[in-house]
Amino acid sequence: MVQQIKMPSAGQTTDEARITSVKVKAGDPVKRGDILVEAETDKAILPVESYAAGVVLDVLVAEGDDVHAGDVLVAVGSEEDRKSYVRSGESAPAAPVVQAARPEPEKPAPAAGGQPIKMPSAGQTTDAARITSVLVKVGDKVKRGDTLVEAETDKAVLPVESYLAGTVLEILVKEGDDVTSGDVLMMIGSGAAAPRPAAAPAVQAPAAPAAPAAGVLDEEEYIPIIKGAAPAPRPAAPAVAKALWPAMPNAKMLARELGVELAGLTPANGVMLTRKDVRAAQAAALAAEQALPAPAAAPAEAEYEVLPMTKTREVIGRRMLESVQNIPAWQCTVNINMEACMALKQSYQEKRGIKLSYNDIMAKAIAVASRKFPLVNARCEGGEVRVYRHTNVGLAVGLEGALLVPVVKGIDTMGLEEIADKYRQVVKKARDSKLAPSDMGCGSITISNLGMFDVDQFIAIVNPPESCILAVGRIAVQPVWDGQQFQPVHMMSVTGSFDHRIIDGAYGAQFLRELKLLMENPALMLG
Incomplete structure (x- = not known):
């Protein structure tokens, strides 16, 4: 029986893909799970596996073809099916036709047996x-x-x-x-490493050069440097005796005062060195010193250090710039009384031994509030707004030189204990650099909490293609008027940044009001 291997759904964001490689040709035997083609979606390279064993009867796509979910890619059947197989839309041939394999571009041969x-x-x-x-x-x-x-x-x-x-x-x-x-x-x-090409035969060292011709300075000779061997000492030049002329007593005294050596000086009168000869020698020595180049100044200490732009920083910058340029974002802030949440957190710790975070409680409140305000589950993708049935909440995790946003999917189907456990798992994977692609890039709303750094309030940038992001500040005691007097209350600010293409001002404000109500009255999250 002929089995048609069809293009599966490419993911949440699109059903379109482009064939990047075809792994089989007509006549190849395949088994269940073998990769037949690879298709590139807007998010990743998707391997398409065979769900039938047999022989490839026909390959209906080529590299570069655009396909959609449900398109037939490859036909697989038995040896008997090969004789009678006819591609859909074609008439049966007079004789069985074996499809010729497409010529593969010539590639460098890999290492033998590798x-x-x-x-x-x-x-x-x-x-x-x-x-x-x-x-x-x-x-x-x-x-x-x-x-x-x-x-x-x-x-x-x-x-x-x-x-x-x-x-x-x-x-x-x-x-x-x-x-x-x-x-x-x-x-x-399985074998030993492939042998490298044999080295070229060593070139015989040339004979020692002949002695330099007359007039060639010794300093111009080439002395080969052999690693590990000390250079042969250069023979010292024979000392040249300097002429010593007789000098006048006052000339000798002046020479001692000025530090001028009399040996080698020639008297101007050709008979005896005088004070004039000594002064002339001193002037010549000073002129020679001034003609020497000034010693090189020590290199100035660099004013800055250049840090390499890592791939992670490049992508973070590109995505944040994309958000600022393409998303008409707007913001508003609510202040939440955290006394009830603090009591709930303490109760779970004392009675259940479970350590909740305020992010866990907020994620649950977001999921409950999304029942009334489903647009917080929306993403702007492919020129359209897609509202998802479940609430997928991302949590911004800061690492050394990076920012990751792992996502917990289906928050609306979980209780607080399960939410806390899921977030612990993905945060640990993020810090251990073990996040899988399926753990990221699928949220509709993100929580970014800087309260642990004593930040009162800040504005976060929407993570495209999500609809909003909540910037959470620290919990601080503030005086709150209860109608009769001021009471010390633990308060926390939450600033929402919303994509105006999806969420308007009134809608976003009502969502934040509902979030505030649920966090100030956690019992309402049970309904």
């Missing part, structure tokens, strides 16, 4: 990465699961593991290289 280790998909937002470390060298033995290289994506440092055991035959990348999904990083095989 298998390529390719760069996996880097995430939903990009397939580009930068190699930060190469952990093996040619000749190393590796086993399945060993980390070979680490690559920095826009979200995290991604360890690339070996999916086979053997010997590293060739390494095709180095630290600092930019790579994309599908690039070959290294070759691994």
